[in-house]
Amino acid sequence: MAITAGMVKELREMTGVGMLDCKKALQDTDGDMEKAVELLREKGLAASAKKAGRIASEGIVDVYLSDDNKFGAIVEVNSETDFVAKNQVFRDYVAAVAKQAATTAATTMEAFMEEKWALDTQYTMQEALSQQVAVIGENLNIRRFEKFERTQSGALVSYIHGGGRIGVLIELACEKESELLTELGKNVAMQVAALNPKFIYEKDVPADFIAKETEILTLQAKNDPKNASKPDNIIAKMIEGRLKKELKEMCLVEQPYVKDGDLTVQKYIDSVAKEVGAPISIARCVRFETGEGLAKKEENFADEVAKAIQ
Secondary structure: OOOOHHHHHHHHHHHOOOHHHHHHHHHHOOOOHHHHHHHHHHOOOOOOOOOOOOOOOOOEEEEEEOOOOOEEEEEEEEOOOHHHHOOHHHHHHHHHHHHHHHHOOOOOHHHHHHOEOOOOOOOEHHHHHHHHHHHHOOOOEEEEEEEEEOOOOEEEEEEEEOOOOEEEEEEEEEOOOOOHHHHHHHHHHHHHHHHOOOEOOHHHOOHHHHHHHHHHHHHHHHHOHHHOOOOHHHHHHHHHHHHHHHHHHHEHHHOEEOOEEEEEHHHHHHHHHHHHOOOEEEEEEEEEEOOOOOOOOOOOHHHHHHHHHO
């Protein structure tokens, strides 16, 4: 039976075992998913397989910045319950994962999970994760990471909201080093956490995205009975105005600054740049929100009470 990438991915999500081991297990069991899980358990690679398959959509986002502010990383590690997400053992583990992500050479999750665990190099990241599952008693998953390496003057700044529910990592570029950059970065990162902009600058918006939005707005305008008697040039201006409004909402620097609605984020940045004595720009920014896009475990209250009693 041909082993597909989708099958390997499914087995990895079920067991938390590395891609190569999952592929080999599927090949050895002719694509039988249950037998592949059993084989991984027999090999000791899926010591946590009893917990595998449970939905891990809680957890936390954490950020690490190196002491010299040259490296930074943001990670999301998922657990099954919010209770475990508040556990200090789990939080210490996530902090260690974030620190490792800041110096990794890996560019994919697969490569990251196969590298040696910095706290105990006799284990891989994947094996160390399995140990944590055994200690904590829940299915855990290192879902994603992003690493920043600063190669220019400026600052890396992080912000964590809600105890790890949302995390933001931002790089500011500025020719002059200044403590004001840290405060600026925190404030802009808070803006990103709150309003979740899709882009930083309007120039970052892809042409195909603008074309698609224009198409949608055009259809909306033409299907609105109120516009039936309006000439095409008026409708075109309406669409242009609506698109500009949308882009202001989607682009970080065009948004009203949350701490002072009279300013845009760009005007706030410019005001700090005057104090610093050099232009400041946002080189890049990433925002992780715990569990975004993941299926949530659904249980009714009666089931929860029954489990608590047991």
